[in-house]
Amino acid sequence: IPYFGSNLVIWLWGGFSVDNPTLNRFYSFHFILPFILSFMVIIHLYFLHSTGSSNPLGLNSNMYKIKFHPYYSLKDLIWMIIIFF
Numbered sequence: 001i002p003y004f005g006s007n008l009v010i011w012l013w014g015g016f017s018v019d020n021p022t023l024n025r026f027y028s029f030h031f032i033l034p035f036i037l038s039f040m041v042i043i044h045l046y047f048l049h050s051t052g053s054s055n056p057l058g059l060n061s062n063m064y065k066i067k068f069h070p071y072y073s074l075k076d077l078i079w080m081i082i083i084f085f
Contacts, residue, residue, distance in 0.1 A: 013025075045076070049069075
């Protein structure tokens, strides 16, 4: 990458070759990333539960609403178990 490619290599790799600092950085990244993503999913579900989904058509859809907790919570939990195990 022109102009800042060499600085980017030093920042990511910790030098111009793959060595111990590189492995430590990528291991730390791969360890922390699932926790960050899980936290973001939990926050997303919280806001979706508290405000509800948007209705782009503007139609009255109260009769078609399904409660979040018994249905979607269990549905998400079942899919998480299937995917992770």
